[in-house]
Amino acid sequence: MIILASIIHVVLALSLSPLLIGVINRVKAKFAGRRGRPLLQLYYDLWKLLHKGAVYSTTTTWVFRTGPLVGISAVLVAISLVPLGRVPALAAFDGDIILLAYVLGLMRFMTVLAALDTGSAFEGMGAGREVQFSLLAEPALLLGVGALSISTGDWSLSGIYGSLFADGLAAVAPTAVMVAASLLIILLAENSRIPVDDPNTHLELTMIHEVMVLDHGGVDLAFIQYAAALKLWVFCALFVGVALPLQMHWPLVDLAFGMAGVFIVAMVIGVIESTMARLRLLRVPQMLVVSAVLAMIAVLWALR
């Protein structure tokens, strides 16, 4: 039963993650008083992109073409490692969080190299910022998980999430709150959302992720956008597991709660994007330092 839930989770993640982007955009549109694009817009985009040819810059080499392939492969491995709320991951083992973090690191590494391969100053700039911000996000993520692993005595993600709220809320609530806050900041930063980055504007100098993939088109761009949606799913699932203190012990019900949680998180992201302005770039590292400090507080509370 549990393994069935895990499989369903992966299938749903693969099929529904583009919808997540649709939900965010719809919430933003509602806030702005627009009708907004269709919920399924990203599916249409992907379909169209998959049927296009390609234009490659004469400057680029195989690195540019490998970037999207490695990105989507890495995020597929990641999605099989992430539990959704109480539903364990498809592949769960001690230390899977390390693999998860590093697989996403590989994705970033290749995306950055692909950006540098174009020789464009814009993409170089985006690449420089991407590596700068992620170097702060990574310790925060691992510290946060470390805090959870202190409170649960387990060090596989599925084990941690499975037993996090098993002994009642009181014992872990402070830790969980702090980790959730830290994870939310990491989620926004890693997925290039406002207030760190604006996914809508392609050409402004404040861009990070979108500017890195400026030169990709066609099938490659489809891979990149799909991978970005899946990455968002990975982080939403991680966040839901800490922020949603529900455990039903019926895998399919837990799965339903988890799914609902992911889409609620998407709506929350939409609200955040509608109500906040993008931070000045100099402020972004400070925000990430805050997320690391929050994770540290979680650790101190968990160590108590």
Place this chain on the structure above:
Amino acid sequence: MSILTDLLMMLLVLTNLRMLASSRVAVCIQNVAIQAVVLGAITFSLSAHAAIAAGVIVVAISTVAVKGLVLPWLLRRAMKGAGIGREIEPFVGYASSVLIGAVLLGLCFVIARPLRDTSHAGASMLIPVAMFTILTGLFIIISRRKALTQVLGYLTMENGVCVFGVSLAVEEPLLVEMGILLDVLVGVFVMGIVIHQINREFDHIDTDRLSVLKD
């Protein structure tokens, strides 16, 4: 310890970090006010185990009233009077301040480890959090230029002392607490006037530039 106290402690830590991170004086004043309210709530939540003594309620309410309402009002007036919106050039930058704060926090927990058992029943976080609040206040006094921000640092420190008092015994320090409260109130009054005067005299309230008066 109840989950409520735990979360309140966490809130106190977060307000301290916000204090270190923010450049706006208004935010810092608001912070000190929030800390006072949190402090009152902590006093309540700790005494919720036992029968609530009348003294506790008095202390809690007067803490909230004086430090949460009167003092912020006074300080805001001083701020407007001196015409300063933000601390421009602190000796230590804001990101570094937060990092130093994090290190201090860790340090407090390490120092407080042996003291845990002696504190109030179950409230193992009180001592480290109190120490951290005091150190934050000290750090603000050391690292900022404006006299007003330094007053805020002093108030933060005082809040930390209050948490210490709470952690040692809930009921006892009624008298002491009231005394301190009065001192602080008078102190801030005086400082408000002094700041106002300094500002009128010198057109700024940068304390490091007062060092020319040393002779």
Place this chain on the structure above:
Amino acid sequence: MSPILLSAAVCFLLAGAVLCAMLSRAKAANAIGGIVAVVGAAVAIASAVHALQTGDETLQLPWSVPFGSFHISIDGLSAFFILAISAVCALGGVYGVSYLRHYKGKNLGASWFFFNLLFASMLMVVTAWNAVLFLAAWEVMSLSSFFLVTFEHERQEVRKAGWVYLISAHVGMACLLAMFILLGGQNQVMDFDQLALPPGVSAAAIFLLAVVGFGAKAGICPMHVWLPDAHPAAPSHVSAVMSGVMIKTGIYGILRTLTFLGSPASWPGWWGWTLLVAGAITGVVGILFALAQHDMKRVLAYSSIENVGVICLGLGLWMIGSAGGNTIIAALGLIGALLHVWNHAIFKSLMFLGAGAVVHATGTRNIEQLGGLLKPMKHTGVAFAIGSIAICGLPPFNGFVGEFLIYASAFGGIVGLGGSAPIACLLAIAALALIGGLAAVCFTRLFGIMFLGEPRSEVARHAHEAGVSMRVVLWILAGACVLVGLVGPLVAGVAALAAEDLLPSTGLDIGPSLGLLWRISGASAGLIVFAGAFWLLRRRLHAGRPIEKAGTWDCGYAEPTSRMQYTASSFSWPVIDMFRHVLRPTLTRQLPSGPFPGRAHLTSRTHDIFMRFFYVPLFAMAQRLGQSLRWVQHGRNQVYVLYIAVTLLALLLWKLGTEQ
């Protein structure tokens, strides 16, 4: 059997070295030097494999030196290091033959003499079972590598680098002498199997002397200052050997010394903390300075410091786990550290040799002048890319396997250890994560600026691919990166053999813990398979559709030039700025001004803060003190004889005084 094989290898290497020296400037010296290294390596590897299969063996011959005996032995740990040393030296030898060919008119025989001498002395260092023999080998190792570093001694910065190295090597040596005298002086024994902590000697003193003495070789911060000067100065194959394996003899030394100090379970907890904190600082400082450098070999040298930091983190976790009585955590930390020794030997020599190929092709080590090298140097570029991914510890290559074990040890420690140990483990996790993030900045920058984009100068535009033998070596190393990433558990099994004697309790099955690594291998294989599948998918989708070539989208600029690309400095500046309190970069600039601005320039330099703010003032002070004694030396030999006479007289009086 295996010690005899190893002695044979050493003798062969020495004989070959002497032959090279005699051939001197003859052309044959170059080829013979390489062949000697390869054959010597083959024999040494055979001895190590034999030792791993049959267990420890010892060879003891008398030696007329006081306290000395020619006593060598190969246990698991020695064999593990022999394998790394031999493999890297053999590949470095093959590469060196074609690398050195273009140094016409230099005394290549001398260079090969020192190369093979270095190789032989490293083999002796990791197998010597007598302190005198060990120290002799250690000194030969230091001196031969000094002469290799100063190969291009006509350049001033090379001479300076050599001096810094020589001094730091001897400061370390002094600590080691003191340590061995403390250990064996009372009982008058210097053989390792009889060395034990004598009563009345503090174990902590021995431990600290070992960390400082061996740390000076390994490059533990703040004793690391010689590395960033020495590695760029040396020829590339020498840098590869020095950085890939020679600095690891420091790690070996620390491990070997610890075996004299009783069972791991009896070590105090702060030893582990010391190594762990030293490792965290070394790692972060090393990689921070790496990403601020413009000289590619300096980047790699600093990155070696970082990797030594990672190894020390693993060792720290091992000791903390041992002190906490948890063998699994200890084993994971130690095996992770040992595995990282191998992995670093592989990818760092790959990177240095790749950098050597680039220097060979372009004549510059400044990455700001490079760019777009991937087109003319396809093979070197692919190998360098694999090395870059591996060195950042990213899957699916070998770097991740070692780092995963160290992480696993730390996470295991959070859950399984009590007291202050979880804090240490969290510190290790945070440090590793920060190092990983910084390494990603450093190596996307290094590879991206060197190999991607458009050439930034004429020399980069006219680069050419390296020779066949150089390419073969690069491919072998890159292949090793991929292979170890896929069969990590098997390699970890070898490391486990080496770690056996160093664990607090034996007989505990660490198989299941290492079994975690099969999951990693599975994920790595999955990554490769997925990427392949998507490649096929894209080919299918592209079939029959137009695939065009055009310029990079330049956001509307009419005349984009290669000079408008992002530079290495600008790529890493936000990070450097973020850590400016540590790095203290210096900027020299001339900003454009006026309506018709003239030339403008901006340079950033980041020098080593420990050199600037600690060693330079320290040695300046020493020099000032020395100055005040200069009156003693004024060149009249009569007075010198007087000094000798006075000294002898004083000694005589003192001796008589103590007799009574």
